[in-house]
Amino acid sequence: MHIFTKLRVFYRCKTSFLAILLACAGFASAQSARLNGLDAYITRAVKDWKVPGLAISIVKDGQVIFAKGYGVRELGKPQPIDEYTLFAIGSTTKAMTAAALGMLVDEKKIQWDDPVSKYLPDFQLYDPYVTREVTVRDLLTHRAGLGNADFLWYEQENSRKEILYRLRYLKPQTSMRSHFTYQNIMYVAAGEIVTSVSGIPWEDFVRQRIFKPLGMKDSVPLLADTKGRTNVASPHYLIDGKVRVIQNASVDAVAPAGSVWSSVHDMAKWMLCMLEEGDKKSVLSTSTRKELFRPQFIVDRQEFYPTARLTQPHWTTYSLGWFQHDYNGRAVDFHTGSIDGMVAIIGLIRDERLGVYMLGNLDHAEVRHALMYRVFDHYAERPLCDWSAEFKKLYAELKEERESRRKKIEEERIPDTHPPLPLDKYAGTYSDPLYGTVNVAYDGKLELRYGKGFVGELEHWHYDTFRAHWKAEWRGSDLISFTLDSKGRPDSLKLLGITFERDVPDTDDPA
16 A cells, blocks of 8 residues: 555544544533532532442443542441442342343244243143242233242242242232232242253343343342352441441342342443444344333232332333333333342433433332432433422331331330239140241240341230330331130230140140
């Protein structure tokens, strides 16, 4: 090539490269202008909601345009939150489980409307008809007719296999596909299909097929995997008006429903994938990705978030691992994550190639909703709404309603009563085939133990009702009622809405 030709080619390439740089700089400048005041708003909101630490990332038009941490990983310690800090992402994990199944659909190994029993032959529900008819799609849409059954796993020691086995004892709450009831256990079954079909555990599948190709280098699928890592947030809870550090509650037993730990840096990559941006290795086909977001079921307003009282959506639906609603004429796909002391939220406006992800380390800090909508407002041709203030007022009113109900229970307590039996007579083992075993021990006082997390002394309330003061203070207290048989002996107790029968042989029976 002639020297002058080489110079012309070099000049054109250099000019083109400069044009790209200028275009990127212009894009970044425009995005920064869009977000004017957001950083200060978040700083103030974190303080107003008393959140120890929070991180947020925003993606727009295929780029990460904002990623920052606020506050500290743990109160009383100086280590700051940054965009790489790991938090429990809770139920925003569900979209990953749905995507994992979507990959198997792409590989033609499963179909959305296949019966679950095709892949899990031992899967059995209370109703034989539902067992036969429930599909992979049903597992992801909270419409199988089952009620909430979280005490199958929450602070218990049941394996995933044991949890799924016990589902045969869970009576249906409604008929199949007639009602939306948020339910975590069905996602365990969904994860077991991933394991059965792929030949590797759900957590390894997520590592290999989601985290690795998307470059989510810091993300881990289980709480157990955070051991030894340093940049990890601690959970906090507001107890008697003071924010305190609490223990992590493991979700590993129902991992496909909510066990992943990640950072906003990594979750920005997940958002780009869901928005069909930056997904160079195409972990999902376009058609399957669209199916993940296709509305599957209408969500009744009472089953939706309290924020709808203020945002006033015209429709609320659920797709495959995503809540959906309209917000000022824009279609929003989102989901929250909540586990003791940790919160998460992801929100996408796919038509605008916009996404926001937030993680925090204070239990049910609903500032998450406020920041999601605030970001959306920054990209709308409308005045900014102070959602932090609006939602703070809303949730204060909801707290007052709960306090009013608690006071009513206190007022209904009948004073100056005594247990009809000596305290040691209430001691024993009480069980339920679905929810397991409760132990009541007597050593000068009664102590109840249900799983790892519900351990506490029983204070007499009235008649055969006691109040358990849980050692894990953030769980507060609960009333426990005993019932007596015809001979005046305790034969069952009711705890957390569950009736446990006493495991005692009838001593009047012949040996």
